[in-house]
Amino acid sequence: MNAVSNLALERESRVGTIAFIDLKAQQKRIRQRVEKRLIDVLDHGRYIAGPEITELEEKLQEKTGAYKVIACASGTDALIIPMMGLGLSAQDAVFIPAFTYNATANAVLIAGATPVFVDVDPDTFNICPVDLQAKIDAVKADGKLNPAVVCTVDLFGLPADYPAINKIAATEGLKVFADAAQSFGGKQDDTWVGSLAPVSGTSFFPGKALGAYGDAGATFVQSEDMAEVCESIRWHGTDAQRRESVRVGMNGRLDTFQAAVLLEKLEIFYEELDARKNIAAIYAENLGDAARAQGGYARTENGFGYYTVRVENRDAVREAMGTAGVPTAVYYQQPLHQMQAFANYAPQGGLPNCEKLADQVLSLPMHPYLSKDQALFVCEVLQAAVKETAK
């Protein structure tokens, strides 16, 4: 019998069931407080724009240092609303990494701008400053588009290389916009995600590090002008009295019930963040040569929305790990420039790092309720699976 099969037999008695994300354990912990919060909403009956929305926005402002937080119906809306607020046209180029979730590109296109795909760094998986500069130069040389915005993505929780990106943006006159959907809780240079760029959007999708019990998200802005514009777009483009439409807008509001849930989750978030960091440290110490973990940057703390490694023979390794009861996920099987919807924007020659990562990335179980023994077991199984599939 091989090592993976042995581990499969031992798993239940050694570590029990391993969840990829364990929302049940978390719910058990906060259930009573969440119920109380939900009953409060039922009692006051303000299902839209209830007091919990303002309470959540103010708490998020306090936690992240953002000038203003605008709670939204989803992470996607939290990107679309401020992207619309920038007032872009199809002549405006928005530089985005191609190794991300499709919502990043959708937000750019829905806001009426043109995405320009940029390659990522093979170690950190985030937008590569060198390729960003190359793509800006190419757009300028081509002369058809106006370089307008760089939209970073803090992939898997790791804040992008903001010092390098900000330098390029300042020289080239670009606005910086952060897709921080995966990085709430991350930090760089003592600044929390939410305040690392003039505009950031995060997701509170249930599986995210801070997740609601349904769709939810938030936009973080650093100026009064942008706050006003985003609040207006979120509420059908109306003026402050919510009477006349003064611009094109949408219904991007967060439900009061979701804000109520998020308020209770926020109470335990930073404790959970420490637990995520402990799991990440166990993984980093015990992966051995089996896989290469996502890298990082100086003075930067990963929020560990996910823990993702690069591994050879990824699909076979994943299958073997599954047989031993270790759930994993692949984010992302395909870079955006290779997807039908965005094929018109695919750069000539492709984006080699994005394409390679799509074949190699593997996300391991990551949640605050994973035990040390479970994390060690995941590493053991990963090592055995890599050995076995290399034969």
Ligand SMILES: Cc1ncc(COP(=O)(O)O)c(C=O)c1O
């Ligand atoms: C990088 C990125 N951007 C945007 C989104 C969209 O967030 P939501 O699913 O809350 O709309 C996600 C969600 O998975 C994401 O990972």
